[in-house]
Amino acid sequence: MSVALDSLLAADTPRLRGVDEAHVQALAESPRRLPPILVEAATMRIIDGTHRVRAARLRGLAHIDAHLVEVPPDAAFVLAVRANVAHGLPLSPAERREAAARIIDSHPDWSDRTIAELSGLAARTVTAVRRRSGARPTTHRIGHDGRLRPVDAVDGRLRAALVLAERPTASLRDLALAAGVAPATARDVRRRLERGEDPVPPRLRSESRRGGAGPAAMAGQDLRKALDGLARDPSLRLTDSGRAVLRWIGVITALPDRWRTMLPSIPGECGDAAARVARAHALEWLRFAEQLERHCSVEAG
Numbered sequence: 389m390s391v392a393l394d395s396l397l398a399a400d401t402p403r404l405r406g407v408d409e410a411h412v413q414a415l416a417e418s419p420r421r422l423p424p425i426l427v428e429a430a431t432m433r434i435i436d437g438t439h440r441v442r443a444a445r446l447r448g449l450a451h452i453d454a455h456l457v458e459v460p461p462d463a464a465f466v467l468a469v470r471a472n473v474a475h476g477l478p479l480s481p482a483e484r485r486e487a488a489a490r491i492i493d494s495h496p497d498w499s500d501r502t503i504a505e506l507s508g509l510a511a512r513t514v515t516a517v518r519r520r521s522g523a524r525p526t527t528h529r530i531g532h533d534g535r536l537r538p539v540d541a542v543d544g545r546l547r548a549a550l551v552l553a554e555r556p557t558a559s560l561r562d563l564a565l566a567a568g569v570a571p572a573t574a575r576d577v578r579r580r581l582e583r584g585e586d587p588v589p590p591r592l593r594s595e596s597r598r599g600g601a602g603p604a605a606m607a608g609q610d611l612r613k614a615l616d617g618l619a620r621d622p623s624l625r626l627t628d629s630g631r632a633v634l635r636w637i638g639v640i641t642a643l644p645d646r647w648r649t650m651l652p653s654i655p656g657e658c659g660d661a662a663a664r665v666a667r668a669h670a671l672e673w674l675r676f677a678e679q680l681e682r683h684c685s686v687e688a689g
Contacts, residue, residue, distance in 0.1 A: 389453070389454060389455075389456065390451045391432070391451060391452060391454045392450060393441060393445060393452060394450075396434055396441060397432055397433040397434065398433070398438070399433065399435065399438045400433065400464065400465055400468065401468060402465070402484075402486065403438075403472070403479065403483055404480070404482060404486060407439065407442060408439065408477055412439050412442040413446070415440060415442075416442075416443040416446035416447055421453075422440045422453070423440065424437075424453040424455050425437025425441060425452060425453070425455070426454070426455050426457060426468075426471060427454045427455070428456075428458075428464050429458045430458065433464065435457070435464050435467050435468045435471065436467070436468055436472060436476075437452075439476070462494045465487075465494070466495075469487045469491065470506050473506070473508040479508065481509075484507045484509050485507075485513065485517055487507050488503050488504075488506075488507040488513075488514050488517045489517050489521050491503050491506065491507065492514075492517065492518050492521050493523060497529050497530055498529060499530060499531045500512075500514040500515045501514075501531065502530070502531060542588050544567055544568055544573065545577050545588045545592070546587065546670065546671065547566075547567040547674070548564075548566075548567035548573065548577040548587065549577055549581060550674050550675055550678070551566045552577070552578060552581060553671065554675070560578070563577075563578070586667070
C-alpha cells in the first residue's frame with residue numbers, strides 16, 4: 389500500500405552512524421522504483437527504510453510504498469535488525485554487536501545462536517557480548533527451532549539423572565520434559581546410567597570447566613549474599629533446626645573458594661571414588677532444592 393511520507397515517524401534504527409547521505413543520494417538518482425519500506429502499523433514508525441524515505445523526499449514524492457506490520461513493541465527493533473542485515477546498506481560490526489546487546493537485553497532467554505543469526509554475527513561473538521552486557525542469567529534459552537534448552541548441559545543431565553533416581557520407569561518424553569532436556573539427551577543419560585557410567589560425558593565436563601563464566605560462576609556472589617541474608621534471619625539463627633540448615637549450606641558455599649586448593653591433596657587412586665561421592669551428594673542437594681521449592685510453593689499458596 390502507499391502511505392504519506394508526513395505520516396511516518398522516525399525509525400528506532402540499529403545504525404549508530406545515522407543516515408548515510410551518499411546512499412540516500414544514490415537511491416534518489418536511481419531510475420528504479422523504491423522498494424516498499426517496513427512500518428509498524430500501530431505507530432506508523434519506520435522499521436526499515438529510512439534511507440528510502442529520505443530518497444523519496446529528494447525525488448519530490450509525497451507517498452511511498454510500504455508494508456504495514458502489527459508487532460509487539462519489543463519485536464520492532466528485532467525486525468529492523470534482521471531487515472538491515474539481510475539487504476541494503478550493511479551494518480558495521482560495531483552496529484551488529486550493539487544490536488545484539490539490545491536484543492539480549494529485551495530477550496535474555498533467546499539463544500546465542502538465534503541472536504547471532506538475526507544480527508549477522510558469529511554465535512561466539514554474541515556469547516562474548518552477553519557476558520559483557522550484564523544481562524540477567526537464565527537457566528534455559530529458546531533456540532531457533534522454538535525449543536527450550538538448558539544453558540548448562542551438565543545441569544540438564546544432572547537433573548535428568550535426578551528424575552530417573554526418583555522415577556526409574558519414566559518414559560523418555562516425560563524424562564525430557566521434567567529435566568528440560570532434549571529427548572536424545574534423556575535417552576543418552578538413561579543409557580549411561582544403565583551402564584553404570586557418569587550421566588555427563590567427559591567432553592561436556594571439560595567444556596564446563598573451561599567455560600568458567602557460566603551460570604554457576606556468575607551466581608557465586610549472589611549465593612554468598614543469599615547465605616548472609618539467611619544467617620541473619622531469626623527464624624533460622626535462633627532455632628536448632630535452622631542452625632543445622634545454616635551449617636549444611638555454609639559448608640557447601642565454602643567450597644567455591646576452596647575446592648581448587650583441595651584437589652592436589654586428594655591421591656590419584658582416590659579420585660574416582662571421591663568424585664562419585666561428591667556427585668551423589670550433588671544429586672541429593674538438587675533433590676533437596678526441588679522438594680524445598682515445592683514445599684514453599686504449597687506454603688505460599
